[in-house]
Amino acid sequence: MKFLVDSMLGKLSRFLRIFGYDTIYANDLTEIFMTDPVPDEKLIEYAEENDRFIITKDLLLYKTYSEKSLYLHGEGIYNYLQQLKEKLSLNFEFKAEKAKCSICNSKLRKVQDKNEILNLVLQDSFNNQEEFYRCTNLQCNKIFWKGSHIEDIEKRLNKESIIN
Numbered sequence: 001m002k003f004l005v006d007s008m009l010g011k012l013s014r015f016l017r018i019f020g021y022d023t024i025y026a027n028d029l030t031e032i033f034m035t036d037p038v039p040d041e042k043l044i045e046y047a048e049e050n051d052r053f054i055i056t057k058d059l060l061l062y063k064t065y066s067e068k069s070l071y072l073h074g075e076g077i078y079n080y081l082q083q084l085k086e087k088l089s090l091n092f093e094f095k096a097e098k099a100k101c102s103i104c105n106s107k108l109r110k111v112q113d114k115n116e117i118l119n120l121v122l123q124d125s126f127n128n129q130e131e132f133y134r135c136t137n138l139q140c141n142k143i144f145w146k147g148s149h150i151e152d153i154e155k156r157l158n159k160e161s162i163i164n
């Protein structure tokens with residue numbers, strides 16, 4: 001299942017990518033459509049053409065395209081993840097091999113020799129981590145590792161019974 005996540009849900013877009021879901025964020029389409037914000041009908045057209053399921057907080061957009069979209073209630077990232085788990089059976093178990101770049105949605109590749117990125121991450125991270133991943137999009141190239149940030153997210157998911 002591939003997603004198109006509406007504006008105002010930037011954090012959710014990043015979370016979905018981290019958990020391996022192919023996710024386009026509506027605000028990243030402003031350049032393609034040369035308009036900001038991208039109007040609902042353009043988003044629907046894009047979702048249709050690219051076979052993407054829309055996640056939105058815009059009730060009108062949801063009502064226009066309800067067969068292939070989900071309307072999120074309330075506020076808060078963990079509340080949203082809970083709804084996605086219940087309604088779309090999404091799974092938020094973190095697997096580094098599955099994760100996508102949180103910035104650009106590209107695939108990551110494992111860094112074979114960490115000396116390759118010696119000067120590209122902070123000394124502490126370099127010393128404390130063994131496994132690093134790098135975005136395969138050369139314009140992005142961002143480096144990731146499973147740090148305390150991911151561990152905090154996992155703890156919270158456990159606490160909220162979003163994963164078990």
Ligand SMILES: [Zn+2]
Pocket residue numbers: 101102103104105106135136137140141142
């Ligand atoms: Zn990237």
